[in-house]
Amino acid sequence: MNAEWLTGRLCAGHGVASGTSNESPYPDGTIRMQTPVFMALGLDLTNCYFGTLNVDFSPLEVSLSNPDHLFEKVRWTELHPPETFSFWSVQIKAREAEVVGGWIYYPHPETKQRHWQPPTTLELIAPRLTGVNEGCTIHLHDERRRIKLVNTIRLRARLLEFLKFRVLASQQTFFEADSLVKRQQWLSSMFPEALQLSEQDLDQVWTQARSLYTES
Structure with a gap:
């Protein structure tokens, strides 16, 4: 096979x-x-x-x-x-x-x-x-x-780690003017494998990245 x-x-x-x-x-x-x-x-x-x-x-x-x-x-x-x-x-x-x-x-x-x-x-x-x-x-x-x-669990963890330094480098500006289309365009060039995740999974990772990596 x-x-x-x-x-x-x-x-x-x-x-x-x-x-x-x-x-x-x-x-x-x-x-x-x-x-x-x-x-x-x-x-x-x-x-x-x-x-x-x-x-x-x-x-x-x-x-x-x-x-x-x-x-x-x-x-x-x-x-x-x-x-x-x-x-x-x-x-x-x-x-x-x-x-x-x-x-x-x-x-x-x-x-x-x-x-x-x-x-x-x-x-x-x-x-x-x-x-x-x-x-x-x-x-x-x-x-x-x-x-x-x-492997959704592993892919979500890899994407979260990938976002870490990009969010820390730009802080809150990383999430400005965020939209589904812009997010998909950015991922298609930076981390295309993540586009296998559902929109719901991507939203959860983005929310977690915002919570973990931006200053309150």
Whole structure:
């Protein structure tokens, strides 16, 4: 297995996507309900199993960029406000002899009311795979390399240390006229690896740097 394949473990999901949970308000499963809606928007999932594979990469967190499809404010049920979804086309390997084409399925957490996934987990939609069970190894490949696994704790610590001397050298002026765009532009030239962090993580590091390294 070369470095272009990402390796995780199949883990139990909420049972809502497939409809196997007795507590779900969607007995048919959300994927079966959403499939015709996505079809109308231009994404055909009819060859896929009506459920998701939940793949855990912990302790690494998943960073995604440039989806193949972005569907905003999709109303697929009256029981839930409209949701935004992104999809990435990937290859999935459950065993050495079986490679299938599938999709990363990403309901945006800011539009989702419940059943969130941790940042270490991806949901996949694929044709039914044989012989897979909880705990087995799942390999994932994206030829465009839009999926990255990030050691968020270590990267945040490295960024905080990187900021130390720059903040101390300029004191409060370092944070003047700070904005997300300017921050990203500065990081892209000074510490581009940090752009793998979420906006929330970057905000936390900036707040911590301000607290630690500026005079009160």
